[in-house]
Amino acid sequence: MHIGDSLIEKLLRQHGVQDAQLTALHDAALSSSKTMHELAIKNSLIAEKELIKLYANEIEVPMAEFNPQEIKKDVLKILPERLARQYRAVVFGIDDAGAKLVAMEDPDDVQARNFLQHELGTNIRIHIVSTAQLQSVLDGYHDNASSELTKVIPTVDTDEVDDVDEDNLAEDSPIAQTVNLIIEYGIKSGASDIHIEPREDIVITRYRIDGMLREVDKLPRKVLGALISRIKILANLKIDEHRAPQDGRFKVQVNEQMYALRVSTLPIVDGEKAVLRILNESSKASDFEELGFWGDARDILKKAIVQPHGMVLVTGPTGSGKSTTLFSVLSMLNTPAVNISTVEDPVEYRIPGVNQTQVNPIAGMTFTNGLRALLRQDPNIIMVGEIRDGETAELGVQAALTGHLVFSTLHTNNAATTLPRLLDMGIEPFLIASTVRVVIGQRLVRRLCVHCREHFTPDETQLNRIAKSFHLTAGVMPKIHELEGAALESGIGKVGALGTEHIKEADLSTTKTSIHRLWKAHEGGCASCNHTGFKGRIGIYEVMRNSLAIQKLIVGNGTSEAMQQTAIGENMVTMQVDGFIKALRGETTIEEILRVTSEE
Secondary structure (H helix, E strand, O other): OOOOHHHHHHHHHHHOOOHHHHHHHHHHHHOOOOOHHHHHHHOOOOOHHHHHHHHHHHHOOOEOOOOHHHOOHHHHOOOOHHHHHHHOEEEEEEOOOOOEEEEEOOOOOHHHHHHHHHHHOOOEEEEEOOHHHHHHHHHOOOOOHHHHHHHHHHHOOOOOOOOOOHHHHOOOOHHHHHHHHHHHHHHHOOEEEEEEEEOOOEEEEEEEEOOEEEEEEEEEHHHHHHHHHHHHHHOOOOOOOOOOOEEEEEEEEEOOEEEEEEEEEEEEOOEEEEEEEEEEOOOOOOOHHHHOOOHHHHHHHHHHOOOOOEEEEEEOOOOOOHHHHHHHHHHHHOOOOOOEEEEEOOOOOOOOOOEEEEOEHHHOEOHHHHHHHHOOOOOOEEEEOOOOOHHHHHHHHHHHHOOOEEEEEEOOOOOOOHHHHHHHOOOOHHHHHHHEEEEEEEEEEEEEOOOOOEEEOOOHHHHHHHHHHOOOOOOOHHHHHHHHHHHHHOOOOOOOOOOOOOOOHHHOOEOOOOEOOEEEOOOOOOHHHOOOOEEEEEEEEEEEEOOHHHHHHHHOOOOHHHHHHHHHHOOOOOHHHHHHHHHHOOOOOHHHHHHHHOOO
């Protein structure tokens, strides 16, 4: 659905948006690739459902109101799936007069309306529907992954699949259909990785969704050879090599979005295992607020990334979202006026206009050699995927000293341990003190589903446990209350079950002396979150500024504990406290924060 700027302004005025806000929205649309329609929803000027309702009234088309899970299959399939996806329309019911109820994303699409009348007859009633709701209905054309695979697998000749031949690997073969279904449902489920794992007598398929592995289905052991070979063909790997690990990549298109799948195969005791990492190439970079930065941490980071030179380091374990953070930062800085060059292993996100280099040790392209070559390419901004050794670290520091802005990652537990880690690599203390601008420590936690999350009043036992886990004392609560207010002001937990649009004292979960509200996942979840209670992930961060006090500790070979306490004394919000604030705002749960930050 696309609504013209003039009509958007008219609809927003009807909603009560002021002229000053409309002017700012118009300017923001001109300076970005997003429309006023998209920015109005993103900036919470209006909810998408409310905007569609106003638009429906304007064009005199009723708004479709239905639960996607309650649409009958026989009604849905009146319009074949191929046509439904092509014309962005679905049949969601039949009224008492026998008219077919059709929901369209864009009722102004005359070509689509004419086709639907030709296909379904003239006795149809057009409705408007949101993109998200339409997509939920389109997904309803299929059953779940397990049942779909059950339909395909019986057509596989399990007595002969181990002898992989061309018939088994053809595009329309049951094995190819099986691989396609596994990938398609992985993408639709929001999985970041797909695991295909052989066992003694079965093959297990698992998806990693929001950081947690879930078993999807068990396949017959006999399909393993053809299944792995089909994946290898897609990724352009050697199908006759079973004793050595291999890596490859291929692309698929699902729901009009392009996905890159990074494939890794590994021989294990029970056969050959494959893991497919899913990367959405159609996704746009998130801004700091969408990533979960707020308050001083956001302001410090914004200031650091516009410096003409220096180092910005991101630290955390594998899978903590470091690449996503750097992808977003580089996308913000990516303009025709600067030359951005990267050396990565592997290249996960493709950024148009950025010169990205893949590490290839066999060809001699290591992080060190790649960085050395980049420095001869006249870059303004350099991103090194990871600092793994002293030589790479030294080159990065030298680049920062000679007028380049350098971004990189390290694997340490928190921001404070990053600087002593550079000292351990043999970098001179005065060089670290003069080049490092900011260190970001981060983790990812599961985000509560905003459609079904629940709030509750904690009892005394729960409060005591929280006070012990987060070191809360009477003297700390006023600061926590102040931080929660700042988080709400930055938009953390602003949209969701409470529907808060304005900052009010009553919207906070704390007072200056106590906690009166916490959040939890709804037992059994809802359709929106696939009945898990969680949907998506959010980052928790600590942003440590390399202040004068920290620089003195670096030069004096101070400990990470001393740096941590100094940074806290300078108002750094630690990862655990950041997570605690987000739990108070209903973004996640206390249990999730303790799961990723507890060191006891």
